[in-house]
Amino acid sequence: MTNGTASGTASGTINGIVSATAVHKYDFRAIEGKWQARWLSDNRTDEDAAKPKYYVLEMFPYPSGRIHMGHVRNYTIGDVVARSKRMRGYNVLHPMGWDAFGLPAEGAAQKNHMHPAAWTYGNIDYMRQQLRQLGLSYDWRREIATCNPKYFRHEQKMFLEMYEKGLIYQKVTTVNWCQHCQTVLANEQVIDGCCWRCDSAIKPRRMSGWFFRITSYAEELLQDLDKLSGWPEKVVTMQRNWIGKSTGMACDFPVTGSDAKISIFTTRPDTVFGVTFMSLAPEHPLLDTLVAGTPQEKDVRAFIDEVTTEKQQLNYGEEPEKKGIFTGRFCENPFTGDKVPIYVANFVLMEYGTGAVMAVPAHDDRDFAFAKTYGLPIKPVVMPEGMILDENMGEASTGPGVLADSGPFSGMESEAAKQAIIAHADAKGFGHAQITYRLRDWGLSRQRYWGAPIPIIHCERCGVVPVPLAELPVELPVDAYQTKDTCLPLHQRPEFIAALCPQCGQAARRETDTMDTFVESSWYFARFTSPRYEDGPVEKEKAAYWLPVDQYIGGVEHAILHLLYSRFFVKVMRDLGYLNIDEPFTNLLTQGMVIKDGAKMSKSKGNVVDPDELIRQYGADTVRLFSLFAAPPERDLEWNAKGVEGASRFLNRLYRYTLELGSTPVTALPPVSEAGKAMERRIHQTIKRVTENIESNFHFNTAISAVMELFNSLSDEASLSLYWRRQAMRTILLLLSPMSPHFCAEMWQAMGEKGDVAAQDWPVWDEAIAQEERLTIVVQVQGKVRSRLSVAADIDDDRLVVMALADENIIRAMAGKTAKKTVVVKKKLVNIVC
Numbered sequence: 001m002t003n004g005t006a007s008g009t010a011s012g013t014i015n016g017i018v019s020a021t022a023v024h025k026y027d028f029r030a031i032e033g034k035w036q037a038r039w040l041s042d043n044r045t046d047e048d049a050a051k052p053k054y055y056v057l058e059m060f061p062y063p064s065g066r067i068h069m070g071h072v073r074n075y076t077i078g079d080v081v082a083r084s085k086r087m088r089g090y091n092v093l094h095p096m097g098w099d100a101f102g103l104p105a106e107g108a109a110q111k112n113h114m115h116p117a118a119w120t121y122g123n124i125d126y127m128r129q130q131l132r133q134l135g136l137s138y139d140w141r142r143e144i145a146t147c148n149p150k151y152f153r154h155e156q157k158m159f160l161e162m163y164e165k166g167l168i169y170q171k172v173t174t175v176n177w178c179q180h181c182q183t184v185l186a187n188e189q190v191i192d193g194c195c196w197r198c199d200s201a202i203k204p205r206r207m208s209g210w211f212f213r214i215t216s217y218a219e220e221l222l223q224d225l226d227k228l229s230g231w232p233e234k235v236v237t238m239q240r241n242w243i244g245k246s247t248g249m250a251c252d253f254p255v256t257g258s259d260a261k262i263s264i265f266t267t268r269p270d271t272v273f274g275v276t277f278m279s280l281a282p283e284h285p286l287l288d289t290l291v292a293g294t295p296q297e298k299d300v301r302a303f304i305d306e307v308t309t310e311k312q313q314l315n316y317g318e319e320p321e322k323k324g325i326f327t328g329r330f331c332e333n334p335f336t337g338d339k340v341p342i343y344v345a346n347f348v349l350m351e352y353g354t355g356a357v358m359a360v361p362a363h364d365d366r367d368f369a370f371a372k373t374y375g376l377p378i379k380p381v382v383m384p385e386g387m388i389l390d391e392n393m394g395e396a397s398t399g400p401g402v403l404a405d406s407g408p409f410s411g412m413e414s415e416a417a418k419q420a421i422i423a424h425a426d427a428k429g430f431g432h433a434q435i436t437y438r439l440r441d442w443g444l445s446r447q448r449y450w451g452a453p454i455p456i457i458h459c460e461r462c463g464v465v466p467v468p469l470a471e472l473p474v475e476l477p478v479d480a481y482q483t484k485d486t487c488l489p490l491h492q493r494p495e496f497i498a499a500l501c502p503q504c505g506q507a508a509r510r511e512t513d514t515m516d517t518f519v520e521s522s523w524y525f526a527r528f529t530s531p532r533y534e535d536g537p538v539e540k541e542k543a544a545y546w547l548p549v550d551q552y553i554g555g556v557e558h559a560i561l562h563l564l565y566s567r568f569f570v571k572v573m574r575d576l577g578y579l580n581i582d583e584p585f586t587n588l589l590t591q592g593m594v595i596k597d598g599a600k601m602s603k604s605k606g607n608v609v610d611p612d613e614l615i616r617q618y619g620a621d622t623v624r625l626f627s628l629f630a631a632p633p634e635r636d637l638e639w640n641a642k643g644v645e646g647a648s649r650f651l652n653r654l655y656r657y658t659l660e661l662g663s664t665p666v667t668a669l670p671p672v673s674e675a676g677k678a679m680e681r682r683i684h685q686t687i688k689r690v691t692e693n694i695e696s697n698f699h700f701n702t703a704i705s706a707v708m709e710l711f712n713s714l715s716d717e718a719s720l721s722l723y724w725r726r727q728a729m730r731t732i733l734l735l736l737s738p739m740s741p742h743f744c745a746e747m748w749q750a751m752g753e754k755g756d757v758a759a760q761d762w763p764v765w766d767e768a769i770a771q772e773e774r775l776t777i778v779v780q781v782q783g784k785v786r787s788r789l790s791v792a793a794d795i796d797d798d799r800l801v802v803m804a805l806a807d808e809n810i811i812r813a814m815a816g817k818t819a820k821k822t823v824v825v826k827k828k829l830v831n832i833v834c
Contacts, residue, residue: 252334269425319347322370455474694738
């Protein structure tokens, strides 16, 4: 076989693809082209109350220009689910769209002297054709691109509705600023302190930005994780930890010589009598007034600049070396009256808690190390059972115990003391019980061009004014963009900024931030239910029919941000009256990566395999079959060229065998034979295995293996009647059609079967027929009958011996002796000689 051709022997013409010659060639190019042309108008799905619905969705791609093997695997998995569910009688929604905004498009457009829209839509056209070549059964009528104003108009409308309800606000924060690109960068986009695009050094900058108040939904987001039984436990745990609920005490420490107070939150109020210093984040708002006019002011400000710059230069997730500086100021422990020094520490984060930490070195590892470095006191106040600690302790004691040196709370167990101390603080008016979350509000502002504009106008007289709904969408300016040397963000475009205030009609300025691209991907799945609806983000009746998504498929790298933001958006859209669900995705499959030479495929590593080249050489069905067979979907797929060749050989064997069967159906049952009974049983067993492997855990690899085993037994059984050969082959094509749809559609017609194979009902097994025949095997020890085993009729000798030696009666009869020899009389007995 060369380049997708194979020989076979059959007569007749099959739909213009197989010629009436003695040698037939498997021309996958013609076969796949033929069926893809027919499918252009298929797979259109509308609401149908008479059928159960099933919404399967793969995470939509960024239109980078070319699909890669990760795309092939992801979308093939979703397509198998969609096709198999249709055959099982479901009304299946399987849409596709494009996550089209973002910085990469700007960079590529600038490099290629194109407008981002032209670059993006050109990529979409190419990638759409690639997906069609794979035979993916999408309802292309529902296609969306998030950069289309018809899409983000509804996003802007929801922004305004969320703003009206207080779910969106502005605040000043410290950001990563690239002077060359004139934009804010996410932490992940700062590489060794430089911009990921231009390599310019980045600087911290204080600036205003817009935020979603996602923390208003923190408790519901946390509690509803218990509803996600169809999600991988790993993802649920990651989200639970990211939300990070903590129960403890909020407390104010008065600043000595000032009316100011430092507010802290602690989950260990039982250690409050051991506080020996206070740590503040470099961005803490009190620092300016605390150090103003002090001898330490110059050094403290220099330290703040130093650690802030260092923070910007860290790679995402990297921890800095812990250090601090004394501010020259003190605060008072409200429980003891002790004055404790106030330090600025680079490990305290303003975005977590209050930006201030009461430091208890005796009972916190980080505080202990800091105290040792700067010579600060260590005061143990919680004694573990059977231990007495003092200031010379060698390491922090972080567990519970009995309180000591803690005033009226001494002698109490930690848990009881926590509640008593909180109650005392509440009674005295300087503290109270509080629940906090690690989750922070979602910053959505981006200073870039290629994003959805934020629909706000700033007026000196009227303040912040929403753009009227009738004026949506606020679109991006396009004039002369492609002639610029840089991708001009909106704040450098006077023609965009100039606006009239909707309230007073006077000159005003338009908001120049665009939205984070995660906003578009947080509700696109809902838009697919009614993508051409103009009066709102979704048509409520259609959304109610299709949502939630029954099966969502994508990479585990999206476990936190995209999946969490999508959950948040669904709850907001519910509260805005658009949806009637609490969660977007009932079931989640996180597929593994495609690995080659021990690393994830990437251009930088030079280990990319081009799907287009594979399709040209082997055909789409072979590529699909390999991507499904090589590994379970949740595991990484190790690239193996021999595996692709093996999938190709298997389809070629099926091709030749099918043509040999001819195109005339055989309906008359043949005389009963052992070979026929065995084949009927294998057919039903295979249907059961494939169905259960697809339905229970998407283990397509074992499903394909079961089909291969059925075909091997079919091709090895020379005495089998034509009737059973055709029945077996018919079953193989039905079971394999979701995985290799072009091939199975063609072979179905080649066998003379009626209709399209994809329109057939999924085969059903009969449990009674699938049941293996059972035999009773006598087991002897030293020639004496000691036990009997009930086994499958086709059990092999090795397995039979293993079962015999593991039988409890035989173990007792052998009395600790070892088996010297085993004799198997086929289908009758096993004799063990000790």
